Amino acid sequence: MGEITHRHFWTRARRDLAYQAIALLLLFAAVAVIVATASANLADRGIETGSEFLTDRAGFSLSETWLPYSPDNSNLWVIIVGIGNTLVVAGIVALLSTILGLFVGIARIGDNPLASGLSRSWVEIARNSPPILLLLFLYSFIGKVLPTADAAQLMPHVLVSQRGFAIPWISFPIAGKWVLLGVILVFAMIVASGKLATHQRKQRGKRPMWAPWTPILLAGSAIFALTMTGDGIGADFPIASGPNIQGGLILSPEFFSLVVGLTFYTTGFVAEIIRTGLLSVPSGQWEASYSLGLSRWRTLRLIVIPQMLRVIIPPMNSQYINIVKNSTLVIAIGYADFMVVMGTVINKTSHAIEGTLIIIATYLLINLTLSAVMNRLNRSVQVIER
Secondary structure: OOOHHHEEEEEEEHHHHHHHHHHHHHHHHOOOOOHHHHHHHHHHHHOOOOOOHHHOEEEEOOOHHHOOOOOOOHHHHHHHHHHHHHHHHHHHHHHHHHHHHOOOOHHOOOOHHHHHHHHHHHHHHHHHOOOOOOOHHHHHHHHHHHOOOOOHHHHHHHEEEEEEEEEEEEEOOOHHHHHHHHHHHHHHHHHHHHHHHHHHHHHHHHOOOOOOHHHHHHHHHHHHHHHHOOOOOEEOOEEEEOOEEOOOEOOHHHHHHHHHHHHHHHHHHHHHHHHHHHHHHHHHHHHHHHHOOOHHHHHHHHHHHHHHHHHHHHHHHHHHHHHHHHHHHHHOOOOOOOHHHHHHHHHHOOOOHHEEEEEHHHHHHHHHHHHHHHHHHHHHOOOOOO
């Protein structure tokens, strides 16, 4: 009787739960031993631990930033500035590689042998070349071709020199961080209004009348508010002074090499994903659209691409995450991204463990957020079965 009760209590589910609990205990014990050993070793060497270093003065300059920064700012702010540089590069590369990959992927299955051959060459070179080799080649090549004496004018108000490429930009009457905050707020309001309009369309069967005008009104209100502040929005044109350039937006050779190199590399993978998605749509869909009198472009836009999204979004998620991770290769050419900034902060403060944990947590947060957005997009395009 006791044996039967014992067997009834020790079920498979409880046994599996016990194994998992033991495994977690062993994991926590291993982590505790590592933390205790590391703390003892750091104490023996007189190395302090903690997060107080984040409030200390940074004390070093950055060659290129997209957020306002000075050496008098704290280490925490310079880390945020580095994250901003990484996100700007990743966003630009993701946008450009998606657009170029769409056209290259379409050209790969097209009837034009020249376009198909060039697209195939692009894909093969990009997929079989190490990305760091592309970055080093572009950086060396750009350094050789840029003018060394005086800045040259490529077109009106577009200058190039050893400092990089200078283009006209917008001068704002208020601090850049408040402009960035306003842009984020307006974008969030536009997204929220779009979701509300979609919800009302599902409930009432038609889109509300205010939906098309809301983004225009929000953007117009933001521009009006900026023009009414100070001297208003103005154009900032670059001016050459020998090899130096003042004013405008200056894109350094490091930034240009990083964007072009990663875009070329990622486009090769995106193009193959697009080609696979196009081929996943049955040929009958193409033939039916042609029989209805639709052109090839309208067939792609209205019929093929919406069905293709169900296939390409999961692998595109992986490519966008790879862009964020590949941006760390910029340490080879010197652009001040998040990894370069963290390396400088760690060397200056000797807080290697805390710095490494910040690096891991930051990339984990960025990639998990990106995955959550792409997974939500993937669910929205899937066919809902009844």
